[in-house]
Amino acid sequence: MRPLSEQSHYEVLEIPRDARSDGIERAYRLILATYSEQSLAGYSVVRGADAAAIRERVETAYRVLSDVDARRAYDAALSADRRVEPSAALPEPVEEVVVHRAAAAAGVEAFEDFEEGGEYDGARLRRARLRRSLDFEEISGKTKVNPSYLAFLEDERYAELPPRVYVRGFVMAYAACLGLDPVAVAASYMRRYDAEQPRQRRRFSRGP
Amino acid sequence: MTALVGTGVVRPGRVATGAPARPLPIAIPVGGGKGGVGKTFLVANLAAALARAGHRVVAVDADLEGANLHTCLGVSDPGPSLADFVAGRSDDVASLLVETPIPNLRILAATHGHFEHPQPGHSERVRLMRQLRELDAEFVLMDLGAGAHPAVLDYFMIGEGGIVVITPEPTSLENAYSFLRAAFYRRLQLAMLSHRVRDAVTLAMDERNERGIRTPFDLLREVRALDPAEGARFVDTMLAFRPRLIVNEARTAEDVKLGFSVRSVCRKFFGIEAEYLGYVNHDDAARRSVLGRRPVVEVYPRSDAAIYLERVARKLEEGLVRRGEGEEGPA
Numbered sequence: 001m002r003p004l005s006e007q008s009h010y011e012v013l014e015i016p017r018d019a020r021s022d023g024i025e026r027a028y029r030l031i032l033a034t035y036s037e038q039s040l041a042g043y044s045v046v047r048g049a050d051a052a053a054i055r056e057r058v059e060t061a062y063r064v065l066s067d068v069d070a071r072r073a074y075d076a077a078l079s080a081d082r083r084v085e086p087s088a089a090l091p092e093p094v095e096e097v098v099v100h101r102a103a104a105a106a107g108v109e110a111f112e113d114f115e116e117g118g119e120y121d122g123a124r125l126r127r128a129r130l131r132r133s134l135d136f137e138e139i140s141g142k143t144k145v146n147p148s149y150l151a152f153l154e155d156e157r158y159a160e161l162p163p164r165v166y167v168r169g170f171v172m173a174y175a176a177c178l179g180l181d182p183v184a185v186a187a188s189y190m191r192r193y194d195a196e197q198p199r200q201r202r203r204f205s206r207g208p
Numbered sequence: 209m210t211a212l213v214g215t216g217v218v219r220p221g222r223v224a225t226g227a228p229a230r231p232l233p234i235a236i237p238v239g240g241g242k243g244g245v246g247k248t249f250l251v252a253n254l255a256a257a258l259a260r261a262g263h264r265v266v267a268v269d270a271d272l273e274g275a276n277l278h279t280c281l282g283v284s285d286p287g288p289s290l291a292d293f294v295a296g297r298s299d300d301v302a303s304l305l306v307e308t309p310i311p312n313l314r315i316l317a318a319t320h321g322h323f324e325h326p327q328p329g330h331s332e333r334v335r336l337m338r339q340l341r342e343l344d345a346e347f348v349l350m351d352l353g354a355g356a357h358p359a360v361l362d363y364f365m366i367g368e369g370g371i372v373v374i375t376p377e378p379t380s381l382e383n384a385y386s387f388l389r390a391a392f393y394r395r396l397q398l399a400m401l402s403h404r405v406r407d408a409v410t411l412a413m414d415e416r417n418e419r420g421i422r423t424p425f426d427l428l429r430e431v432r433a434l435d436p437a438e439g440a441r442f443v444d445t446m447l448a449f450r451p452r453l454i455v456n457e458a459r460t461a462e463d464v465k466l467g468f469s470v471r472s473v474c475r476k477f478f479g480i481e482a483e484y485l486g487y488v489n490h491d492d493a494a495r496r497s498v499l500g501r502r503p504v505v506e507v508y509p510r511s512d513a514a515i516y517l518e519r520v521a522r523k524l525e526e527g528l529v530r531r532g533e534g535e536e537g538p539a
Contacts, residue, residue, distance in 0.1 A: 003425045004476060014472060034469035041469030044382040045477050054476065123512055130489065133468075135461035 009061035028062045120188040122156040128178045143173040233345040234527045235367035241383030243354035245375045246456040251351040252280035256503035257521035259313035266345045268316040271353030272326040275318035281308045286317035294328045301339040327359045356390040371452045376463040399445040405438045424479045455487035486520040
């Protein structure tokens with residue numbers, strides 16, 4: 001909890017000292033988006049010059065922390081600094097709190113999965129996706145499944161989807177991308193699909 | 209929702225000295241500055257979710273100028289209300305509680321308020337908050353209404369973990385930041401002892417102040433220069449202020465991320481460590497439940513909105529677990 005000018009690279013990116021590379025990457029993207037020109041989060045508080053200054057600090061922090069050698073050297077310098085002067089601005093407990101809080105929610109995946117049992121329907125897939133703060137484009141980038149099809153899967157608009165074999169493949173890829181068990185999710189989802197799909201197909205194929 | 213903790217651990221009763229033997233309730237004020245962001249909806253549903261999990265809950269409508277928490281909880285005419293306390297007709301808040309159709313959940317409604325003098329004065333507010341903190345319940349959730357009136361800011365201090373509700377709209381963000389800033393400065397005003405430092409805080413509350421104090425960090429510099437001991441108190445106050453955020457009406461992954469981004473802005477610009485408690489998505493079931501005047505967690509428990517609300521309620525339950533493990537409660 002120090003002014004930006006006095007913050008370490010870790011504090012700037014709001015990550016714990018032991019953050020892994022994927023956590024650093026995620027935090028970097030989130031903070032860049034937070035302080036972008038069009039950011040909703042900064043509205044009325046973050047002015048253009050402030051945002052530019054933060055982005056510059058974020059870029060520097062990311063450059064150092066995403067490079068293994070540069071990070072090691074920086075960590076060594078940081079530890080040496082600490083030995084000489086525990087905290088330039090505030091008493092030590094403040095920093096402990098900051099690091100603890102940052103560790104508790106370093107990324108954007110801080111929300112628990114507590115839905116146990118039950119079937120995997122489209123709404124549950126959507127909840128799992130939102131919990132991970134992923135949008136269709138990001139999932140599509142990883143799975144190569146068209147974003148429209150991902151939306152149809154969540155909305156259970158089966159008639160808009162290609163034949164069954166593709167649907168199962170989409171569900172498995174989607175589940176794997178969310179870190180869920182692809183086989184279990186696909187089995188559950190396809191049971192609903194099989195029960196509902198003929199009815200929907202009939203409804204959609206009916207002419208005016 | 210399955211309760212995380214047992215409900216029988218807290219029993220009212222009195223020890224030989226006459227002091228209350230039961231723990232104080234966890235008080236959770238819910239504000240956010242802007243009207244229409246869903247504060248009442250969230251209070252009604254979080255209270256209902258906690259009550260359905262077996263906890264004894266009181267929902268308090270502190271919105272004396274726009275009372276409708278009772279309607280969201282299926283109480284059409286509550287009868288006694290907080291207005292009776294404000295008008296001096298009753299001095300005992302506990303006697304004004306009314307049962308709701310949901311077991312374990314009572315409400316202190318805010319109907320029939322005085323049009324000209326709806327808000328209690330400062331001394332009444334102090335008495336009200338003391339009595340609310342001593343209610344026989346495990347949770348007291350408070351719907352604060354819109355704005356940043358001194359009464360609203362005082363109510364927000366009833367617990368350490370007040371909730372600020374935001375929606376993914378610039379108007380909501382603008383009001384939420386103003387609210388957080390005002391709540392923080394209000395806390396500081398009460399915490400600082402030196403007149404000179406209090407004057408500096410008052411000055412900082414004017415966003416266009418002549419000394420160019422824009423953020424709490426700027427103010428901290430000023431306070432330290434005036435009085436180093438007050439500077440330490442300032443830091444303590446900063447650390448103790450832990451508002452929690454809920455994003456309501458989330459539609460996209462960007463909306464979900466908004467809570468993390470707002471947390472970052474709070475940290476970098478206000479020095480405030482906010483916690484992102486969760487989000488509730490936009491769901492037609494929520495609207496239908498309001499039309500039916502019942503909480504969505506009760507009438508559509510399998511809806512998206514209900515599932516998200518229950519997740520937030522589970523996080524609130526963790527307050528009881530932490531208390532059970534020895535951490536002092538926020539009441």
